[in-house]
Amino acid sequence: MNCYLSIFQAFTLLLQERFRPRYDARLQLLTYQVKMLRSRIDESKIYTTPQERAELLRLGEQLDHDISDVMLVVQPATYRGWLRQRNPNRKKRGAGRPGTAQATINLVMRMARENLGWGYSRILGELKKFGIRIGRTTIQDILKREGHYPVPDKTIGHPSGNWKQFVGSHMDTLVACDFFAKPVLTWKGWVDAYVLVFIHLGSRRVFMSPATFHPHDEWALQQARNAAMWLEDIGVRATGLIRDRDTKYSYRFDAFWKSEGIEPKKIPVRAPMANSYCENYIGKLKHECLNHFVCFSMDHLDYINREWLSYYHTQRPHQGTDIGNNVLDADFRPAETGEVKQEERLGGIISWYYREAA
Template identity: 30%
Template structure:
């Protein structure tokens, strides 16, 4: 009944329509019949040409929407919008102009902006010009890594900048062959991990520790800060000596040996690489062993934190015959070219 009413209304309104609109509606109806005749089974399959035909007729005659039967009006409108987007995407494509820079150069710009947080586009652009790259500063700014907050250094950079002014000290116990206890005392600089002082005593009093600090640091070579634990041995005499030398005393928190990690790691290396393999006879024997190990540690032993170099930097030898020299009776060896 409703379809009949719609048909009657369409017949009554047809004299008032223009011939072009009637021809457009007839074209839409005929094309829908063509699509339905192509259907073998299932729902009708529309090709891109069919979609383009319906979209163009809708563009010129929006009144064809009521005569669309095999597709929904919102589907046709969606096709039209998708075509509009593709058209303007094609219109906005780059045609000529400045060519894109190479992938390697883009990666280099990102690397520079990541490794140098305080550099901006002008600074990176200057470095690229000195490296022989011809690139605009605007392109550098385009490919830089964007940051949310203000530039800031990493903790690793902060510690490296302050390491030359920091040293650490600690005591460790060594038993002898007669089960007596000897005390070793070490001081290490954090910058190059160099063992600046090593001492041995049977009675580690505060006066002895203060004297070791004085002998370890001359007036022109004292660090700014000295890290230590809260042992009772470091009494008023030690703190007064540090203040007189111009060194600021930095005791760690109670029961927190990880805060003095550099000295603890050094003592662990001394034990693992030397004392665990030797039976100490007396104080003089321990002093000689630790002196030999200190020479090996500073001048021969390579460190991963120093890019596989020794605290006292070793020169790379590329010519000559390789020869080995025994250290600590053959416990370690040094390889050199002669």
């Protein structure tokens, strides 16, 4: 039986070889005639009917759609377009760049609704912690489409002239300081408590003193010593200290910094923006935190300041530094998996987001 089968297969192969040249010649003749006709209508477009397209696709399927050298009535790209349209699983896409994922849109809206004072850059910083990389303009567009208009981000300008150039070229070796006051309710009534703030301009790291009702010379000198130890701990070798002309800075205060190799730099008269980095930090602290509290003791105020300062260093993204919207003292690695959770401190006055570990 196998012998007869082999003889039949050999005979069939001989027939195919016998008639193949004739078949190829017929195909070439038909192809050449199509080319002749096509060359006479080059200036006109051939419009195919749905039935013709279906038939061409059926015939092309027999060639595994390898039709580049035999498709003459239309361009091969047009044929491939018909093929894509016929595929029911084809994903349609509009013009332009792909849209933002719905999960990202939902997260942007959640952050905006839960934190009414957050602006576009603030939300951008939180998203970066999750490895979500979209532009500030995209966040703005998302919120506008949803009818949500947050408080605009406020930027603090710089004084013009040589002072700006000086600060810009010495960022890593400059520290600025300033006092701020917070009313505290005591048995004598409202009394202002004072806090002394130091900020390293290059890294934006901050040291805040404990509060006091009496910011006298000895107290200010002790805070200068504490700030000097803090600079040593964070590895900053400062050469200049920017301060205003407040009378709470005594001769001993300046003499101490000079003994440390740090030259006090008084800002120009009536130019608070010359100390903009410290003013900006104090403004954030008051706007985002302290203005929401009534303090009943200095211990209460110190506790709020410590919680804020921890949040500022380890959770709050910072837009204006070389680290590019990252947190200051955390080992920042974007977390792209896990459920997004919100963490709160001080009764929800300050909050941030993180991904829960799987």
